[in-house]
Amino acid sequence: MSLLAETVRAIRPLDAAAMAAAHARHATLTKPPGSLGSLEDLGVRLAGLAGVNPPPLPEPAVVAVFAGDHGVLDQRVSPWPQEVTGQMVANFLAGGAVVNAFARQTGASVVVVDVGVAAPPVTSAENLIEANVRRGTRDLSVEPALTREEATAAVEVGIRVAADLVDRGAGCLATGDMGIGNTTPAAALIAAFTGAAAADVTGRGTGIDDETHGRKVGVVQRALALHRPDPGDPIGVLAAVGGLEHAAIAGFVLGGAARRVPVILDGVIADSAALAAAALAPDAVGAMVAGHRSAEPGASVALRHLGLEPLVDLGLRLGEGTGAVLAWPIVASAVRVLHDVATFDSAGVAEK
Numbered sequence: 295m296s297l298l299a300e301t302v303r304a305i306r307p308l309d310a311a312a313m314a315a316a317h318a319r320h321a322t323l324t325k326p327p328g329s330l331g332s333l334e335d336l337g338v339r340l341a342g343l344a345g346v347n348p349p350p351l352p353e354p355a356v357v358a359v360f361a362g363d364h365g366v367l368d369q370r371v372s373p374w375p376q377e378v379t380g381q382m383v384a385n386f387l388a389g390g391a392v393v394n395a396f397a398r399q400t401g402a403s404v405v406v407v408d409v410g411v412a413a414p415p416v417t418s419a420e421n422l423i424e425a426n427v428r429r430g431t432r433d434l435s436v437e438p439a440l441t442r443e444e445a446t447a448a449v450e451v452g453i454r455v456a457a458d459l460v461d462r463g464a465g466c467l468a469t470g471d472m473g474i475g476n477t478t479p480a481a482a483l484i485a486a487f488t489g490a491a492a493a494d495v496t497g498r499g500t501g502i503d504d505e506t507h508g509r510k511v512g513v514v515q516r517a518l519a520l521h522r523p524d525p526g527d528p529i530g531v532l533a534a535v536g537g538l539e540h541a542a543i544a545g546f547v548l549g550g551a552a553r554r555v556p557v558i559l560d561g562v563i564a565d566s567a568a569l570a571a572a573a574l575a576p577d578a579v580g581a582m583v584a585g586h587r588s589a590e591p592g593a594s595v596a597l598r599h600l601g602l603e604p605l606v607d608l609g610l611r612l613g614e615g616t617g618a619v620l621a622w623p624i625v626a627s628a629v630r631v632l633h634d635v636a637t638f639d640s641a642g643v644a645e646k
């Protein structure tokens with residue numbers, strides 16, 4: 295059986311008994327019932343994921359930044375040159391990007407996965423995983439971005455990265471992305487999986503003007519009309535209108551779900567990839583935590599489709615894993631409550 299098929303098969307529903315135990319525990323803790331809002335639901339869900347209450351603290355956390363390039367950049371959908379992708383990979387490895395700063399602040403570690411950079415930096419670093427499937431996608435507005443084999447290979451890169459990180463002790467995974475032009479395939483994936491119109495899911499990416507945005511919406515519309523992607527065939531959708539980092543992030547989510555470790559989603563690229571993961575394995579949604587609400591309109595459409603509420607809403611529109619890393623301490627707090635907080639009985643606090 296293929297790694298992908300094996301991984302999909304290993305993904306199981308949340309454990310109802312562990313969830314019931316976490317829910318019951320919450321009612322005994324020294325706080326008014328429900329006073330921690332969605333953090334209570336998150337703690338209960340993570341107990342269901344782990345199959346035990348309290349669930350293990352989601353630490354250490356590792357953010358994997360998947361990097362790839364995009365043929366659709368030929369359509370001038372982003373003002374930034376393609377070289378920036380490889381240059382930012384070097385910046386991540388040198389510790390100089392925003393995600394590195396947020397990771398230092400929160401205690402997460404950063405690994406970078408080259409799954410499809412056109413001009414990778416000539417450097418080696420112990421936190422660089424070289425798994426380049428091809429040096430960038432084809433232009434999805436004129437032909438399929440990837441073959442099915444390439445899309446599957448990229449998904450399997452993500453599965454392997456997740457499994458390796460968990461084997462090396464990670465208790466929480468966070469997604470990151472880098473790829474100039476990658477908000478265009480993200481929009482196309484979201485339209486394909488949710489049925490939303492291109493104009494409703496295509497955003498301003500790095501901050502494009504009206505003319506570029508109009509062209510970008512047209513590119514997404516043309517791609518959907520050309521390929522008519524079938525949401526019932528998630529690998530076909532990833533191949534037609536996706537990107538190498540989108541496919542790898544889909545695999546990363548599946549890999550985390552198969553190992554029953556929470557995966558914090560970053561912004562619109564991760565949300566689009568999560569739709570592919572959910573289409574491949576619906577129970578994978580149980581392992582997904584929406585780190586934040588990206589300012590990209592497609593992010594909200596994707597999260598609604600997945601039934602996920604984002605933890606942080608700061609108008610971020612960067613990517614790299616920044617929103618996921620910021621959300622990690624909140625995820626950890628939701629679990630720590632179930633470990634540390636005294637009960638009414640043990641603390642001698644009167645109940646109403």
Ligand SMILES: Cc1cc2ncn([C@H]3O[C@H](COP(=O)(O)O)[C@@H](O)[C@H]3O)c2cc1C
Nearest residue numbers: 372471472473474475476477499500612613
């Ligand atoms: C210096 C720089 C650092 C970044 N870090 C993340 N992105 C983000 O912007 C890109 C997507 O936007 P678009 O589709 O408009 O090109 C991705 O690389 C994403 O990770 C960056 C972009 C730039 C320029």
Ligand SMILES: O=C(O)c1cccnc1
Nearest residue numbers: 499561562588611612613
């Ligand atoms: O939502 C994101 O992660 C995002 C938004 C704009 C550009 N790059 C990434």
